[in-house]
Amino acid sequence: MSDTHLNGIIRAFESNKPAYTAFAKLDKQTAIEMSDAPYDGIVFEMEHNPYDVSALGDALQYMLNRKQIAESGSVAARVTPIARIPANGVEMNQAFAKQVLDRGAYGVVWPHVATVEQAYNAVASCRYARPKNAPLYEPKGVRGDGPATAARYWGLSVPEYYKKADVWPLAPHGEILVGLMCESTEAIENLDDILSSVPGIGFILIGEGDLSQQLGHPREYEHPVVLDAMRQIVETCHKHKVVVGNPHTTAKNHQRLLEEGYRFLMAAAQRSYGVVGTAREMAGY
Structure with a gap:
């Protein structure tokens, strides 16, 4: 196995570059x-769109480009796929996370996370169980064991997959990203406790729509009240050295977002190629 991360979003983070998604x-x-779009990763939308793991499995396969695989020597998709699942809620939604990871997704975006308990569950749901005396035991893994399809998609044997199927940055070798959406005043109030108490959070993604x-x-993303709430989230993430993301990156705001320290920048899909290219150029790569 190569020591290079399969997950292109993590590669960007570890290179101290913003990840464009x-x-x-x-x-x-x-x-x-x-x-082969100019992104580090994409997020398949399964919260507001139908939750369809069969369609996700098909989409993951279509992400594989034979020419790129032959040239790179790696079967990892050039653009790393992760999935946003339905809202966390009282059901906690371990099963949704398990199903998208079992298809081969490299991470899970959890909407509407507002408490330490919900954040802990999000990370735990993306980790396999392990002995209590094992390193990095917490958060205690609750992901059910069914790795065959994901291992095949990643191009690994099952034992190799087990070694890499942990959450980054808690496990530095891990390939799975846990993204939590901060999209309520309750979440902002609890964010400091969440980031202090729950290891293994890969990034915080601001949910500007629900928050506004x-x-x-509503959707007045440049309104001073909305910007101030977002500023609080950014400051808390920076305090804990956790990546913070913005889901509405545009040609108008991307320079400001880079200057404010956002490192997970999301744009609309195909229509945003120009935005991503401009942002990469301004970031120096």
């Missing part, structure tokens, strides 16, 4: 077009 629909044509609704300024 986009939302994607669960259909084969979108997956094909996104397979609660603040009384």
Whole structure:
């Protein structure tokens, strides 16, 4: 196995570069077009779109480009696929995380996480169980064991997959990203405790849509009240050295986002190629 991360988003983070990503629909044509797009990763949308793990499995396969595989010598998709699952809620949703990871996704974005308990569950749901005396035992893994499809997708044997199928940065060799969406005033109030208490969080993604609704300024992303709430999230993430992301990166705001320290930048899918190219150029790569 190579020591180089398969997960392109993690590679960007470890190189101290922003990761450029986009939302994607669960259909084969979108997956094909996104397979060689100028992104580090894509997020398959399964919260507001139908939750369909069969369609996700198909989309993951269409992300694989034979020419790119032959030239790179790695079967990892050039653009790393992760998935946003339905909202965390009281059900805790371990099963949704397990199913997308079992298909081969390299990470899970959890909407509406607002408490330490919900954050702990999100990380635990992406980890396999291990003995209590094992290193990095917490958060205690609760992911059910069914690795065959994911191992095949990653191009690994099952034992190799087990070694890499842990959460980054808690496990430095881990390939799985846990992203938590901070999209309520309760989440902002609890964010310091969440980041202090729960290891293994790969990034915090601000949910500007829901947050702006609660603040009384729906989708007014440049409103001072919304910007101030976002500033609080960014400052808390920086305090804990956790990557913070923005899901509405545009040609208008991407320079400001880079200057404010956002490192997980999301844009609309195909329509945003120019935005991503400009942002990469301004970031120096």
